[in-house]
Amino acid sequence: MSCHETVKVKDSNHERKVLLVGNPNVGKSVIFSRLTGVQVESANYPGTTVDVSSGEFTWNNKKAVLIDVPGVYSLEANSVAEEVAINILEEGADLIIYVLDATNLGRNLDLALQLAKYQIPVVYALNLVDIAEMQGIVIDTKRLSELLMAPVIPTVATQNKGLKELAEVSFTDNNQELAATSQRAPVSSEMRWKKIDQIIKEVEKEGSKQESFLQRLGEWTIQPMPGWPIAIFVLLLSLGIVVGGGKGLRALILLPLVNNIIVPFITTVVSAIVPEGIFLNLLVGEYGVLIKSIEWPFALVLPYVFLFYIVFSILEDSGYLPRLAVMADATLKRLGIQGGSIIPLMLGYGCAVPAILGTRTATTKKERMIVTALVSFAIPCASQSAAFFALLGDHSLLVLVLMYLISFLALAGVGAILNRVIPGQTQPLLIEIPNLLPPDWSTLTKKLKMRMKHFLVEAEIPMFLGILLAAVVVETGLFNQVSIWIEPMVSGWLGLPPESSLSLLLGIIRRELAVLPLLELNLSTLQLLVGATLALFYLPCISVFAVLAKEFSLKFALGIGASTIAAAFLFAGIINHVGSFLLLLVG
Amino acid sequence: MNILPLALTAKNNCYLIHRMPTIPLLEVLGVRLGVFIEIVSKQPLKGPIVVRVGNREIAIDRDIAQNIIVKEVVE
Numbered sequence: 001m002s003c004h005e006t007v008k009v010k011d012s013n014h015e016r017k018v019l020l021v022g023n024p025n026v027g028k029s030v031i032f033s034r035l036t037g038v039q040v041e042s043a044n045y046p047g048t049t050v051d052v053s054s055g056e057f058t059w060n061n062k063k064a065v066l067i068d069v070p071g072v073y074s075l076e077a078n079s080v081a082e083e084v085a086i087n088i089l090e091e092g093a094d095l096i097i098y099v100l101d102a103t104n105l106g107r108n109l110d111l112a113l114q115l116a117k118y119q120i121p122v123v124y125a126l127n128l129v130d131i132a133e134m135q136g137i138v139i140d141t142k143r144l145s146e147l148l149m150a151p152v153i154p155t156v157a158t159q160n161k162g163l164k165e166l167a168e169v170s171f172t173d174n175n176q177e178l179a180a181t182s183q184r185a186p187v188s189s190e191m192r193w194k195k196i197d198q199i200i201k202e203v204e205k206e207g208s209k210q211e212s213f214l215q216r217l218g219e220w221t222i223q224p225m226p227g228w229p230i231a232i233f234v235l236l237l238s239l240g241i242v243v244g245g246g247k248g249l250r251a252l253i254l255l256p257l258v259n260n261i262i263v264p265f266i267t268t269v270v271s272a273i274v275p276e277g278i279f280l281n282l283l284v285g286e287y288g289v290l291i292k293s294i295e296w297p298f299a300l301v302l303p304y305v306f307l308f309y310i311v312f313s314i315l316e317d318s319g320y321l322p323r324l325a326v327m328a329d330a331t332l333k334r335l336g337i338q339g340g341s342i343i344p345l346m347l348g349y350g351c352a353v354p355a356i357l358g359t360r361t362a363t364t365k366k367e368r369m370i371v372t373a374l375v376s377f378a379i380p381c382a383s384q385s386a387a388f389f390a391l392l393g394d395h396s397l398l399v400l401v402l403m404y405l406i407s408f409l410a411l412a413g414v415g416a417i418l419n420r421v422i423p424g425q426t427q428p429l430l431i432e433i434p435n436l437l438p439p440d441w442s443t444l445t446k447k448l449k450m451r452m453k454h455f456l457v458e459a460e461i462p463m464f465l466g467i468l469l470a471a472v473v474v475e476t477g478l479f480n481q482v483s484i485w486i487e488p489m490v491s492g493w494l495g496l497p498p499e500s501s502l503s504l505l506l507g508i509i510r511r512e513l514a515v516l517p518l519l520e521l522n523l524s525t526l527q528l529l530v531g532a533t534l535a536l537f538y539l540p541c542i543s544v545f546a547v548l549a550k551e552f553s554l555k556f557a558l559g560i561g562a563s564t565i566a567a568a569f570l571f572a573g574i575i576n577h578v579g580s581f582l583l584l585l586v587g
Numbered sequence: 588m589n590i591l592p593l594a595l596t597a598k599n600n601c602y603l604i605h606r607m608p609t610i611p612l613l614e615v616l617g618v619r620l621g622v623f624i625e626i627v628s629k630q631p632l633k634g635p636i637v638v639r640v641g642n643r644e645i646a647i648d649r650d651i652a653q654n655i656i657v658k659e660v661v662e
Contacts, residue, residue: 073615104643107617135642193619222637222644223628326646330634338648339635428648429635430612 016064018057018170019088021115022099023108024071025319025434027127030157031099032068033443035167040446050084050360059167064094073107075114080360089118095170096122102132102139102154103435105204109196112148116185123169124152125162131435136209144203158440218436221323231327234320242307242382243389249303258299266290278475286520287471293464296516301459304386308350309451313444319434321346329429335415336370336422337362338429348375350382350451352544353458356551366424369552373418376540376548376560377567378410380511383459387515388532396525403532406571410537458543459510466509470502470517479505493569494530495576497521503535510541526579530572537568589659593636593652598626602657616645623660 020035022028033040036055045052050070057066069088070081077083096115100108115122126141145152151169155162186192221227267284274280283290315321321343329339341362348355355375362368380388392400419426473479482505483490483498490501499521507514514535523531539545539561548557596602604622607613617640618624627637627644635646647655 074611076611078611104641106641107615107643110615137642189614219627222646224631227628322646326630326635326637329646329648330630330632333633339646428651429646430610430616430648430651431646432616433637433644433646 016062016095016171017093018064018066018095018097019069019093019120020066020097020099021069021085021089021111022071023073023101023111025432026071026099026101026108027157028068028071028099030440030443031097031125031127031155031163031166032066033440033446034157034160034163036066045084045087050081052084052088057167057170059171062171064171066097067093072111074111089115089120092118093120096120097125097166097170098122099125099127100152102126102129103135103137105137105139106196106200109199110189110192113185113192113195122148122150123166124148124150125157125166126152126154127157128435129154130156130159130161131437133207134210134212134215136207138205138207140203140205144199147199147202158437214436214438218319218323221320221436222326222433227323227327231324234315234324238311238315241311242304243393245307246304246386247389247393249307250299254299254303258295262294263291266294281475282468282471285471285475287467287474289464289468289471292467292470293460296467296512297460297463300390300516301383301386301512304389305350305382305455306452308382309448309455310444312346312350313447313451314439315346316343317437317439317444317447319436322431322433323436325429325431326433332415333426334419335374335412336419336426337367337415338426340429340431341367341371344371345374345379348379348381349385351455351458352376352379352381352540353547354454355379356544356547360551363427364424366422367426369422369556370415370418372548372552373560374411374414376544377414377537377564378407380407380536384511384515384535387512387519387535391515391519392528392532395528399525399529399532402529403536406533406575407536410567410571462509462542463513466506466513469509470506470513473505474502489569493573493576494534495580496523496527496531496534500531503531504538507535507538508542511535511538514538526576526583529579530576533575534568534572537564537571539564539568590656591659593624593638593647593655593657594649596626596636596657596659598629601625601660603660604655605658606656608651608654610651613647613651617641617643618645618647618655624657 020028020032032053032055035057037058040053040055052070053068055066055068057064067088069085072079072082072085075082075086075089077086096118098112098115100112112122112124124145126139126144129139132139139154141152141154153162153166153169155166157163186195221230270284270290271280274283282288322340325339325342327339328342332339332341341359344355344358344362347358352375356372359368359371362371388400388403392403473482479502483501486501486504487498490496490504491498500518502517503514506517515532518528518531518535540548545557545561548560590605593602602624604618604620604624607618607620618638622640625639627639629636633649635648636652637644637646639645
């Protein structure tokens with residue numbers, strides 16, 4: 001993680017510094033991604049938890065550093081993001097590219113007019129002009145430019161329209177009369193809005209409306225009917241793509257590749273070099289590091305993680321998630337969190353680490369704690385889900401469905417309890433619903449690349465070490481001793497074979513490692529459900545533990561650790577005993 | 588003219604903001620005194636109310652909507 005790096009704001013050789021400023025949801029990140037090259041750095045702004053991206057912006061051999069200032073609605077330091085935006089503006093820059101949403105010009109101008117006091121030249125990118133036109137909004141850019149006394153470039157960032165002109169203007173000195181502008185800038189919000197109304201009256205003309213399918217769909221998604229069926233359809237479709245697609249990728253490409261080509265190749269080569277014995281077994285034996293650290297992450301886990309992030313990133317960029325938040329708000333409120341928290345919860349199905357970091361945007365401490373607890377307790381991450389699909393998908397779909405049902409029940413239970421126990425308030429929902437947009441592939445691939453890189457770095461090293469640990473304890477016989485020690489718990493209370501204690505040992509390192517060793521055992525259907533439940537609740541992985549300790553406190557992390565272990569043994573044991581009893585009745 | 592809390596308004600009707608609590612986020616989202624709003628949808632189970640301000644939709648929690656007083660606009 002690059003959380004400790006600081007954002008490069010002042011370059012030693014006075015490189016041109018350009019700030020990208022605007023409201024949230026105006027297409028700022030698409031413009032940023034299109035204007036900058038491959039090298040983009042994203043890091044916490046010093047002293048805060050807000051990420052600020054910066055990248056190199058070039059045009060005609062001229063270079064500048066482009067800083068993506070967090071999207072904010074005002075500059076009154078109402079939130080951490082606004083504080084960061086103010087700090088960056090106060091540090092100064094050579095130019096501001098201010099992104100205006102053509103479909104909502106008035107409100108966007110409010111922040112624009114507040115920028116005058118920083119005395120930095122501004123170039124306006126009037127974005128989303130295509131959608132504005134479809135909504136019957138025609139803007140006189142020439143007049144707008146005269147009134148704002150700065151260049152205004154109409155753009156459609158997702159189609160690369162207007163970006164060349166924007167880059168050209170950004171590198172041209174246009175000698176704006178800054179002193180004059182700032183003097184004329186309205187100070188109070190009332191005066192600002194008077195001026196905005198005046199500007200709008202002069203530049204905005206009504207054209208012919210032409211409702212697009214996406215617009216109509218957007219309207220539907222915020223009505224209870226058909227919004228709810230649409231939400232269910234979207235979630236099921238996403239699940240289908242991840243589960244079905246992942247299974248397909250594994251069966252058709254990854255498993256044959258790994259099992260028929262890579263593994264035999266490694267085994268042959270290693271066996272030829274390394275003499276038989278414990279060392280060979282460590283490398284290519286039952287838990288051979290070289291075999292399992294390729295088979296487990298690449299053939300089992302990677303396809304699901306990859307597809308999850310594709311689906312999640314598309315949903316995120318399409319503007320659908322705030323609509324889902326509106327739908328889910330009434331339900332989530334009863335768990336002590338607001339609708340907006342559905343986003344970190346969904347992200348938790350990918351990985352708990354970004355989900356917990358995502359709770360930073362939660363407005364109250366109570367809400368942050370509840371979302372974090374839910375993610376740590378009962379939301380399996382993509383890697384663990386992949387392991388569940390591998391373990392249960394082929395044996396018993398019923399158990400797989402049951403396990404997810406248990407997970408939902410636990411979410412409701414934990415949420416309802418914590419809502420009562422933790423003092424404090426839940427911040428009421430108040431959000432803007434952005435336009436529904438087709439995803440921009442260039443932004444999407446960049447985001448996907450970053451997320452996959454993060455997964456590979458975060459996952460592969462602990463996975464390798466975990467498998468090495470497994471290989472060592474199994475091959476040296478150490479494992480048998482540990483097993484005997486915890487056998488009463490595992491065999492007696494949980495009804496699992498003693499070998500499954502390996503899951504408990506490895507589950508400390510990564511969530512999917514609590515499941516994968518069970519693959520190698522021949523478990524009955526009930527044992528599968530018990531094992532799956534145990535793994536579901538069992539400790540979040542080491543990375544999550546570290547994030548909990550860093551973001552909250554060591555005490556909080558230990559508390560989550562202890563209660564997840566207790567819950568895992570309690571519920572898995574109950575399922576074992578109730579299940580055995582029921583089987584006895586049936587048999 | 589009918590004066591009532593936003594929470595009790597009817598879908599598809601238009602209203603004028605008459606009185607409202609000081610919530611900075613509400614103001615910057617465009618919900619200000621004297622502004623016209625249209626009720627787009629009301630979510631069930633005391634869920635949020637979605638209103639259209641200008642050209643944009645804003646979802647407002649039912650408890651906040653209880654404190655926003657609006658005037659009905661008769662067309």
